[in-house]
Structure formats: C-alpha cells, structure tokens
Amino acid sequence: MQATNSRMSRRQPAIRLLAQEFGESSLSEKGPGEFDPAFVITKLGARVNRLLVAGLLESLEPRETSSGTMWQGQLRDASGTHYFSVGHFDSDTVQAQVETLASLHESGDPILLMIVAKGRCYTTEEGAVYTSMRPEEIAIIDRQRYATWLVQASQETMKRVADHDAAAALAPSRQAYAEAGIPAHSIEGLLKSREFYGDTDTEVHRLMVMRALDIAEGKREVSENSWNAPPAVPKNDTTETKENAPEAEIGDILTSIIEQLDEGKGVDLENVLSSASARGFDRQTSETKLDQLVDEGMLKEPRFGWFSLS
Helix, strand or coil: CCCCCHHHHCCCCEEECCHHHHHCCCEEEECCCCCCCEEEECCCCCEECEEEEEEEEEEEEEEEECCEEEEEEEEECCCCEEEEEECCCCCHHHHHHHHHHHHHHHCCCCCEEEEEEEEEEEECCCCCEEEEEEEEEEEECCHHHHHHHHHHHHHHHHHHHHHHHHHHCCCCCHHHHHHCCCCHHHHHHHHHHHHHHCCCCCHHHHHHHHHHHHHHCCCCCCCCCCCCCCCCCCHHHHHCCCCCCCHHHHHHHHHHHHHHHCCCCCEEHHHHHHHHHHCCCCHHHHHHHHHHHHHCCCEEEEECCEEEEC
16 A cells, blocks of 8 residues: 555655544644645644545445445444545546445455545534545455554554643643654644644543454454443543553463464564553553563564564
C-alpha cells in the first residue's frame, strides 16, 4: 500500500485511527486554495486528511443513483464502525475491488480489510454531522496483519491521548504547548480541537485501546460485537499504573503480547512496552520483567531489542 509515484508520495500521510475516534469527530477545515487539503479534526487533536484503517467487512451494499451504482460499506474494528462509499468518481481499480468484495461477502465468510482512504465530515439536512471515507486502496489481510495494525493504531491513539491530556493542563497557546514538549505537528490540531470541542474525557479512548489489544492478543474474537463502549469503570481501575501487580500477571501479559504479534522475527521492545503500558503496566516494570523472562529462559532475544518465545 505504499506510494509508487511522485504524485502519491506527496500526499498527506495516512493516520492510523480506531473507528471510535474518527466517528465522533464533527470538525473539518479546508484552506482557501482550490487544491488545499481538507482535514477532519478529532477530539484528540488529530488532523486527518487520509487514514489507514482495518477491520471486519460488516456490510457492502449497492445503491443505484442517477450517476450509476454507489457502493456503501461498513468496516468494523475493535472500537466501532467506519462507513465508506465507492462510486463512479473513484478509480476503476477500487470499483473493481469493491465488486469482487461484494461477491466474497455474500458467501458469508469473514473478510478482514485494510483501507487507505480520504476522510470527510458531512452534514445532513437536519444538521447532524457524520464522518465517512472514500477508499483509495483496499487490501484483504489476515488475522496476524490485523493484530499488528491494532497494536500500531493503539500506540498512536495513546500518544494522542498523552498529548491531549498534557495540553489540557496548559494555557491554549502554541508557545505553552511547545514549551511543554508537545510535538510541533500536534499543536495546531490540539488547539483547534480544544477550541471547538472543549473539554474531552479521554477515558473512553483508553478503554477502546484495551479492547483493541485484547483482540490483538487473541483474548477476544475478531468477529465479536465490539462497537459499543464497555461499561464505565472507576478511573483508577483502568489508568492506575500497575506497579504492584503480581509478577505472574505481568509475565503472562508480556508473553501473550509477544506470542500474538510475533510474525517470525520477534517483536521489538517498543511494541511490547507500548502494548503493556496501554494495559496499565509502567514501562520500567515491564522492561525489568522482560529481562527476567529472558534470564529464566521463557523468552529469547534473537537480536538486540527484539523478543520471541523460547
């Protein structure tokens, strides 16, 4: 799915987004120029022109319009549902792919997809604002590739959560955000998000990340209905660092992460620590436990900073 020509390489980068974050967005912006990119701004401050999503194809239905057949689809990930459409204005390749997918979908077999798409907000006649996608590239993927995407999307989500929470405690200014160490590429989106949405509770995003990691680690089925947020729980129960968690629990989590994400070459340290951190385990405790598991022979380190099961 990588760009293969100079025009595509100059495109806006595709951001990995869980459906819950994208779907709750209602702010969009576009520059004054004819060819200026348009962005959807999420509550966590992501400025989304393109997005890279993955999930289970839930529906794909044709709808006849005056301009020809319009395909409308739903792609469900661990947090909710993405909505997409493909019509005569899309490339012949994408239209052909969608027709093939529709035939496969009719067989009833589950289909996991990865899609690069342009994102947009649209407003109904009643004034409601919704998000949707226009696919540019579509690929059928396997369970392992989906697990890898879930981990990557979770990592990026948690980075946005951290930047959002840090910004919420500061005066809303570029200087204050920059002095606090918030990445320069995140500042504009965070300022616009804060001005438009106001205070945002990031707890639901943490819960969605935990659900995504459960699926990535095989603790939930890919096909499990998961678009509804889990019941609210006290904040300490999900965000408190588990510094005093039993060593067996930490070890089980780390080995589970590595088992599910290892594609044959091991799993890099950052992926393991980020996944454990999203579950509430502080990085230092997780790293210490990794070293212990290697010393005990439960894990091996085929090359520096990469881990696999023994």
